[in-house]
Amino acid sequence: MGQLQNGEWHDVWYDTKSTGGKFERTTTTFRNWVTTDGRPGPSGEGGFPAESGRYHLYVSYACPWAHRTLIFRALKGLEDHIGVSVVHPEMLTEGWEFRTDFKGATGDGLFGLPFLRDIYTKADPNISGRVTVPVLWDTERGTIVSNESAEIIRMLNGAFGGLTGNHDDYWPEAMRDGIDEVNERVYHTVNNGVYKAGFATSQSAYDEAVVALFDSLDWLEDRLADKRYLMGDRITEADWRLFTTLIRFDAVYHGHFKCNRRKLVEYPNLWGYTRELYQVPGVAGSVHFDHITHHYHYSHEKINPHRIVPIGPDLDLDAPHGRDHLEARDVA
Numbered sequence: 588m589g590q591l592q593n594g595e596w597h598d599v600w601y602d603t604k605s606t607g608g609k610f611e612r613t614t615t616t617f618r619n620w621v622t623t624d625g626r627p628g629p630s631g632e633g634g635f636p637a638e639s640g641r642y643h644l645y646v647s648y649a650c651p652w653a654h655r656t657l658i659f660r661a662l663k664g665l666e667d668h669i670g671v672s673v674v675h676p677e678m679l680t681e682g683w684e685f686r687t688d689f690k691g692a693t694g695d696g697l698f699g700l701p702f703l704r705d706i707y708t709k710a711d712p713n714i715s716g717r718v719t720v721p722v723l724w725d726t727e728r729g730t731i732v733s734n735e736s737a738e739i740i741r742m743l744n745g746a747f748g749g750l751t752g753n754h755d756d757y758w759p760e761a762m763r764d765g766i767d768e769v770n771e772r773v774y775h776t777v778n779n780g781v782y783k784a785g786f787a788t789s790q791s792a793y794d795e796a797v798v799a800l801f802d803s804l805d806w807l808e809d810r811l812a813d814k815r816y817l818m819g820d821r822i823t824e825a826d827w828r829l830f831t832t833l834i835r836f837d838a839v840y841h842g843h844f845k846c847n848r849r850k851l852v853e854y855p856n857l858w859g860y861t862r863e864l865y866q867v868p869g870v871a872g873s874v875h876f877d878h879i880t881h882h883y884h885y886s887h888e889k890i891n892p893h894r895i896v897p898i899g900p901d902l903d904l905d906a907p908h909g910r911d912h913l914e915a916r917d918v919a
């Protein structure tokens with residue numbers, strides 16, 4: 588693991604010394620938007636119109652943030668319009684690599700480059716910062732549109748309907764404030780909360796993160812007692828953002844990140860809800876437990892110095908989800 592400083596690679600682990608042992612996620616560099624007609628989006632510059640075959644996603648199957656973009660690509664019928672390259676699950680001193688010696692790792696499908704950082708320096712030779720997945724690459728302008736998953740999923744949700752005819756909407760206008768409110772708590776205490784617990788280097792930083800995480804899981808468990816999905820009777824973006832953390836919970840976060848007050852399977856509502864989302868057509872194909880389990884345990888040498896990859900729990904994600912008694916309606 589490392590980062591770029593003025594286009595040069597430096598192998599450094601996360602700095603938690605300056606923050607009293609707390610892991611703080613840095614902000615994202617590329618913030619442009621693909622829009623229907625190329626007009627600028629909420630941030631960055633314009634000139635990125637939705638076109639078939641023009642954009643390419645760089646992802647890791649292990650990463651929960653990249654996973655969101657793969658789910659939206661599948662749900663929105665974008666497989667034939669947006670290509671994908673999958674990095675190797677081991678993220679070591681060179682950062683994400685395009686090695687292909689692991690099932691499902693594709694290499695760099697556009698340029699045949701060895702490292703993900705080469706894609707970042709192709710976009711900006713003097714770039715500084717972390718080299719993260721996902722990356723949405725524009726093959727026409729030869730640059731990165733965005734490396735912020737929260738924004739990439741909104742582009743995939745909203746910009747390509749004219750091309751695909753798929754107008755399913757996971758961020759409906761009338762629900763946006765409510766969705767954003769749920770996202771905010773879920774992001775800080777669950778999505779990023781597991782990382783704050785796992786990467787903490789002081790007891791107090793770990794305690795703070797792990798308590799907030801399980802408070803939120805209790806809150807979500809209650810919320811899902813009479814709601815089929817987080818926002819009620821229709822699936823929204825908020826559900827997919829939560830799903831990619833829940834699906835990794837028992838396999839990785841419970842043990843490797845010490846989020847072990849309870850397992851996900853011990854929450855009846857959350858566990859049924861996770862199975863239902865997993866069973867939505869197109870979603871199971873985006874879940875790769877081999878990459879997930881291998882990545883975390885092998886890459887984080889500071890947490891797991893012998894790099895033993897555990898066997899992992901047997902999870903029956905295809906079991907009936909048992910949530911049919913709660914009302915549901917279409918996303919269109």
Ligand SMILES: N[C@@H](CCC(=O)N[C@@H](CS)C(=O)NCC(=O)O)C(=O)O
Nearest residue numbers: 650651652717718719720734735736
């Ligand atoms: N804000 C980014 C965060 C993405 C992120 O942190 N990805 C992780 C993998 S799960 C990564 O690539 N980390 C490499 C690093 O931090 O050096 C997003 O949501 O798109």
